[in-house]
Amino acid sequence: xxxxxxxxxxxxxxxxxRQEFCVDIMSVREIRGWTPATPLPxxxxxxxxxxxxxxxxxxxxxxxxxxxxxxxxxxxxxxxMVAHIGGRMVGxxxxxxxxxxxxxxxxxxxxxxxxxxxxxxxxxGIFSIDGRMxxxxxxxxxxxxxxxxxx
Amino acid sequence: MDAFExxxxxxFQECDExxxxxxxxxMLLEQGQTDLETINAVFRAVHSVKGGAGAFGLEALVRFAHxxxxxxxxxxxxxxxxxxxxxxxxxxxxxxLADHIQAAQGLAPPVDEERSAGLxxxxxxxxxxxxxxxxxxxxxxxxxFTPMAFDAALDEPLAxxxxxxxxxxxxxxxxxxxxxxxxxxSRMYGSANEAGLLLRELGRVGPxxxxxxxxxxxxxxxxxxxxxxxxxxxxxTAEVDEKVVREVFDFVEADCDLTVxxxxxxxxxxxxxxxxxxxxxxxxxxxxxxxxxxxxxAPPEAPAPAPAPVAAAPEPAPAPAPAPVPPPVAAAPxxxxxxxxxxxxxxxxAPAPVTIxxxxxxxxxxxxxxxxxxxxxxMLSQRVLESGxxxxxxxxxxxxxxxxxxxxxxxxxxxxxxxxxxSVFQRMxxxxxxxxxxxxxxxxxxxxxxxxxxxxxxxxxxxxxITHMLRNAIDHGLETPExxxxxxxxxxxxxxxxxxxxxxxxxxxxxxDGRGINRERVKKIxxxxxxxxxxxxxxxxxxxxxxxxxxxxxxxxxxDISGRGVGMDVVKRSIQALGGRISISSVPGKGSTFxxxxxxxxxxxxxxxxxxADQILIAPLPAIVESLTPQESDLHYVGGVDPVxxxxxxxxxxxxxxxxxxxxxxxxxxxxxxxxxxETEGGQQAALLFDAIQGQRQVVIKSLETNYxxxxxxxxxxxxxxxxxxxxxxxxxxxTDMRRKSGRPDFKLAS
Numbered sequence: 001x002x003x004x005x006x007x008x009x010x011x012x013x014x015x016x017x018r019q020e021f022c023v024d025i026m027s028v029r030e031i032r033g034w035t036p037a038t039p040l041p042x043x044x045x046x047x048x049x050x051x052x053x054x055x056x057x058x059x060x061x062x063x064x065x066x067x068x069x070x071x072x073x074x075x076x077x078x079x080x081m082v083a084h085i086g087g088r089m090v091g092x093x094x095x096x097x098x099x100x101x102x103x104x105x106x107x108x109x110x111x112x113x114x115x116x117x118x119x120x121x122x123x124x125g126i127f128s129i130d131g132r133m134x135x136x137x138x139x140x141x142x143x144x145x146x147x148x149x150x151x
Numbered sequence: 152m153d154a155f156e157x158x159x160x161x162x163f164q165e166c167d168e169x170x171x172x173x174x175x176x177x178m179l180l181e182q183g184q185t186d187l188e189t190i191n192a193v194f195r196a197v198h199s200v201k202g203g204a205g206a207f208g209l210e211a212l213v214r215f216a217h218x219x220x221x222x223x224x225x226x227x228x229x230x231x232x233x234x235x236x237x238x239x240x241x242x243x244x245x246x247x248l249a250d251h252i253q254a255a256q257g258l259a260p261p262v263d264e265e266r267s268a269g270l271x272x273x274x275x276x277x278x279x280x281x282x283x284x285x286x287x288x289x290x291x292x293x294x295x296f297t298p299m300a301f302d303a304a305l306d307e308p309l310a311x312x313x314x315x316x317x318x319x320x321x322x323x324x325x326x327x328x329x330x331x332x333x334x335x336x337s338r339m340y341g342s343a344n345e346a347g348l349l350l351r352e353l354g355r356v357g358p359x360x361x362x363x364x365x366x367x368x369x370x371x372x373x374x375x376x377x378x379x380x381x382x383x384x385x386x387x388t389a390e391v392d393e394k395v396v397r398e399v400f401d402f403v404e405a406d407c408d409l410t411v412x413x414x415x416x417x418x419x420x421x422x423x424x425x426x427x428x429x430x431x432x433x434x435x436x437x438x439x440x441x442x443x444x445x446x447x448x449a450p451p452e453a454p455a456p457a458p459a460p461v462a463a464a465p466e467p468a469p470a471p472a473p474a475p476v477p478p479p480v481a482a483a484p485x486x487x488x489x490x491x492x493x494x495x496x497x498x499x500x501a502p503a504p505v506t507i508x509x510x511x512x513x514x515x516x517x518x519x520x521x522x523x524x525x526x527x528x529x530m531l532s533q534r535v536l537e538s539g540x541x542x543x544x545x546x547x548x549x550x551x552x553x554x555x556x557x558x559x560x561x562x563x564x565x566x567x568x569x570x571x572x573x574s575v576f577q578r579m580x581x582x583x584x585x586x587x588x589x590x591x592x593x594x595x596x597x598x599x600x601x602x603x604x605x606x607x608x609x610x611x612x613x614x615x616x617i618t619h620m621l622r623n624a625i626d627h628g629l630e631t632p633e634x635x636x637x638x639x640x641x642x643x644x645x646x647x648x649x650x651x652x653x654x655x656x657x658x659x660x661x662x663x664d665g666r667g668i669n670r671e672r673v674k675k676i677x678x679x680x681x682x683x684x685x686x687x688x689x690x691x692x693x694x695x696x697x698x699x700x701x702x703x704x705x706x707x708x709x710x711d712i713s714g715r716g717v718g719m720d721v722v723k724r725s726i727q728a729l730g731g732r733i734s735i736s737s738v739p740g741k742g743s744t745f746x747x748x749x750x751x752x753x754x755x756x757x758x759x760x761x762x763x764a765d766q767i768l769i770a771p772l773p774a775i776v777e778s779l780t781p782q783e784s785d786l787h788y789v790g791g792v793d794p795v796x797x798x799x800x801x802x803x804x805x806x807x808x809x810x811x812x813x814x815x816x817x818x819x820x821x822x823x824x825x826x827x828x829x830e831t832e833g834g835q836q837a838a839l840l841f842d843a844i845q846g847q848r849q850v851v852i853k854s855l856e857t858n859y860x861x862x863x864x865x866x867x868x869x870x871x872x873x874x875x876x877x878x879x880x881x882x883x884x885x886x887t888d889m890r891r892k893s894g895r896p897d898f899k900l901a902s
Contacts, residue, residue: 038766038876040855040862041812050855050868050876055523057868057876059859088858143859 013099013134014081016064016071020134021094021123022101027083027139031097034078048074048093053082060091061142068118085139092142101129108136162203164508166252169196171577173245177238178580185233193241194223200248204255211262212251218271219244222278231277240273246581328357328388328414329396335379339406350383352399357389379407386414511607514567521564522755522851526870528557529848533872558849561755565606569751572650572657573601575614579648582618586625593632593643594625600650605657605751612729613659613749616722620661620745621646623719628665628743638740640664656731656773657751662744668737670694677703695735699723732831732883758850758869758879761827761841764809764819767877768841769850769869774882776828776836778844781805781821794821796838798828806885807840812864829882837886852879 011022012031037049037060046065050057060080064071080091108125124138173196179189201216222241225231247270253259331353335346353359364382368374387396396411397404532550540547576598587594605613629635629644636642649660670691677683677697689697697703699719726733731749750756758769759778777798785797786805794805805826809815819842826838850869853876855862866881 036875038868038878039814040859040878041814041864043862050859052870052874052876055519055526055853055870057853057855057858057870059855090858 009103009105011101011103011136012081012097013101014079014094014097016067016095017069019069020098020132021063021137022103022134023081023083023137023139025100027085029082029084029089032080032082034074034076034080034093051080051091053089053091056089058082058089058091060093062093063137063142064094066142067122083139085142088143090143101134103127103129111135159207162207163252163256166200166203169199170245170249170252171574172196173248174577174580177242177245180233180238181242187227190223190227190233194220194227197223197248200252207255209251209255211267212248212255215244215248215251215267215271218274218278219248222274225278237277240270240277242580242584244270244274246584249581328386329391329393330410330412330414331385331387331396332382332408332410332412333385333400334382334408335403336406336408337375337378339403340377340379342403342406344403344406346381346383349399349403350385353385353387353396356391356395356399357387359388360386382408388414514564518564518568521561525557525561525755525849525851526872528553529872530874561849565755568607569604570607570610571602571604572610572613572659575610575617576601576648576650578614579617579621582621583625583646586622590626591631592625592629594629595643595645596621597645597647598649599647603650603652603657605650605749609657609729609749609751612725613747616725616733616747617648617659617661619719619722621648624661624663624665624743624745628663628667630666634666638666652751653748656748659747659749660744661747662742664742667739667741667743668695668698668735670739673697695737698735699733755849756852756867756869756879757847759827759847760845760871760877761808761825762843762845763812763841764814766809766814767845767871767875768808769877769879770827770829770839770841771866771879771882772847774829774831776830778825778827781824781826781838781840783822786821796821796826798836798838801836803828803836803838804886805838805840808880808885809842811885829886831883831886835886839880839882839885850877850879 010025012025012028013020013022015021032053035051037051039049040047040059043049046062048060048062050059052058062071062074074093077096079094079097081094081097082089082091084090108127110125111120111123112126119135121141122137123135125136126133127136128134173193176189176192176196180193197216197220201213201220204212204216219241222231222237226233226237231237247262247267250259250262251267254261333346333349335344339346350359350361362384364384365380367382368380374380393411397409400407400409528550532554535546535550579598580596583594583596624646625644629646630638630640632642635644645664647660647662649662651658651660674683674689674694674697677694677700678685680703682697682700682703683689699722703719723733726747726749729749731747733748734746735743736746737743756769757772759772759775761768761770779798781796787795787797787802789795794807795802796805797803805821807818807821810818819840821840824840824842825844826840827844828836828838830836850871852867853869855865855868862878864881864884865878867879868876869879871877
């Protein structure tokens with residue numbers, strides 16, 4: 001019983017295009033609507049720029065673009081999840097936040113081999129709820145320089 | 152135990168200050184200023200260290216300090232001459248003293264016995280002319296009881312107190328009893344309290360003598376019955392705590408003037424001189440202050456035979472310590488058995504600026520909040536402006552005042568963090584001595600502008616690059632004494648370390664009068680290491696700048712001191728991380744000068760707000776020379792492609808910022824925009840092309856690195872009045888970046 005509790009986690013599920021992903025709820029600080037960002041010169045395509053979050057300069061990463069998915073220009077209906085990643089605060093641009101899930105670690109399946117390397121870098125595993133496939137995201141590799149260090 | 156550790160930590164903190172003081176005074180001695188006052192200052196510093204160390208049982212430190220102190224005592228007694236040999240020894244002794252303190256803190260391994268003993272011997276030789284060392288033990292017991300308040304007492308000739316008054320206070324404290332001055336206000340009667348009951352209550356504590364002063368009692372025709380006119384003076388002769396006395400008046404304290412003073416003490420005497428009834432409230436404060444002073448200064452009266460010379464020294468009471476020696480420092484380490492807060496001990500010393508120690512976190516928090524305030528204030532102003540309120544409206548005027556206030560607050564807060572670079576410069580003489588010894592060169596360090604103030608963060612991070620460059624200057628820059636003499640220079644080389652303010656930045660110059668950069672060799676090494684192409688044609692300036700390339704080292708022999716080849720590029724990077732620049736100029740045979748230029752603060756910046764391709768950008772004002780509208784006739788194209796603009800008969804590269812930064816793909820037509828002529832730290836000029844200039848304002852610097860990473864061409868970010876983020880341009884990178892784009896494949900720039 002205790003063991004089950006230990007591995008019980010709450011996750012925030014969100015949508016990018018038609019796919020569903022989720023991250024640990026503990027790493028998400030707040031969720032807010034999209035506001036136009038100030039673009040950064042010579043940054044990767046998935047870097048949408050920076051916004052002002054109550055005095056903090058918050059970099060915005062288009063999570064879909066980061067995963068190599070096709071994305072469209074963000075609108076007011078898009079959502080920014082403010083997340084803690086390794087001591088930094090980062091805004092993650094997603095289409096919509098859909099759900100809060102409770103999940104047991106045991107139900108996570110490893111990422112199938114069919115996935116591309118880019119996907120496998122970020123997806124820790126997949127699991128299904130009500131027939132939907134949801135990918136569990138590992139946020140540690142989202143920021144470019146963190147990725148560089150890991151390489 | 153924790154409290155003890157805390158005091159110990161304070162002691163070490165003060166040791167650092169004492170050491171800095173010691174060092175600076177020794178430097179004065181070295182420069183020939185061997186007056187009694189300077190020698191005394193040195194003596195005091197060493198004595199303070201010794202006193203504190205004794206209280207904490209730091210034996211090794213005490214022993215060493217004692218020998219040091221003994222020699223200083225001989226010097227100030229005029230029994231030994233303060234000659235060059237002595238001063239050199241003293242300087243080295245101060246280094247070892249510093250090592251001992253480090254070791255006592257556990258920050259460094261124990262001091263090399265031999266080195267310490269060697270110096271002890273040297274010091275003793277100078278003191279006694281070779282006598283057997285005096286027995287240290289006999290003094291040791293006294294250390295705990297010779298608190299530094301002693302020095303404080305020497306520093307201030309007790310003018311405030313008058314020696315006699317002090318003794319009286321001390322004596323009265325031995326007596327038992329209190330004099331209570333009690334003047335009820337009307338409010339006290341109003342809340343149904345009765346003076347008589349209180350007096351009776353006080354009578355239960357001990358025998359009392361009560362007298363009433365009715366002098367203020369008006370004639371009946373103007374008497375207001377509810378008013379309090381009477382003042383009681385109660386002498387209580389009972390051996391009780393002051394608290395017990397005050398407890399009696401606990402419920403009415405707010406509604407009366409209450410003064411409790413020791414019976415027969417000096418303060419009480421003072422009352423007798425004045426009619427008690429007219430005692431203003433401020434006198435109460437005086438009493439408290441006097442008591443505090445008495446408490447602080449009393450220890451010197453304690454029989455402390457201490458290291459005899461201190462008390463016996465026929466010292467013409469020195470004038471209040473010289474300005475650069477804040478007496479609190481000398482007084483502070485008083486490790487009295489009861490931990491007297493430094494501030495209290497320092498209180499009586501009038502001429503010294505009063506300081507408090509504040510946790511840096513608190514200051515930083517304040518600075519952050521003020522930064523937010525500035526942004527918020529700007530946002531508010533903008534909203535009001537947008538709302539279409541007249542400029543003369545009350546709100547707009549109020550906002551203007553608010554803006555002035557905000558700025559003042561910001562400046563004041565920034566001033567809290569500003570510190571003189573002295574703290575860094577003071578560490579350098581020792582370094583220079585050691586490095587000079589190691590490479591057997593004679594070096595004189597000249598410092599200037601130590602009082603130049605700059606943000607604390609900048610000061611702290613300056614130490615390493617300066618250390619590095621001084622080492623380099625001595626190791627690589629200066630020649631050996633023989634070579635110098637052969638070149639017709641004095642055998643002793645000079646290294647100059649100077650700080651100054653220049654156009655809103657602090658500039659640190661490190662120059663030597665050595666051989667200068669050997670350009671032939673530098674170039675050859677760069678080619679050998681594959682840093683540049685063999686056929687590259689470089690200007691002298693470019694060759695000089697090669698030494699900043701990673702992995703470059705010119706020393707033929709890799710010495711202990713420098714020459715591991717990580718030197719200058721690390722220095723360059725650490726300076727760049729601070730938003731600073733480094734440049735070098737060198738004249739063969741005459742020497743080299745390194746110039747560091749750093750922002751005064753890392754928190755705010757005066758900037759010009761410009762727009763480029765719908766983006767708002769900030770150009771740092773200090774870099775801007777002039778702005779102009781490009782005229783068709785001034786525009787030319789080098790090779791038909793690269794635009795240049797004629798500016799004061801010179802052609803400057805014209806850089807389309809929006810395009811360089813990737814905000815737009817097609818260049819803007821130059822004469823539809825605005826050109827801003829900027830100058831890099833290296834003195835290079837270029838014109839930046841923007842769409843329009845929007846204004847000028849102070850912006851709060853927000854690091855991009857906190858949550859993201861460094862972005863090329865962007866120094867930092869800020870938040871505009873409308874709440875959006877704007878990027879602050881890194882002018883130097885933009886300009887040099889443009890140069891690289893213009894193509895120089897033979898020269899790999901370090902970036």
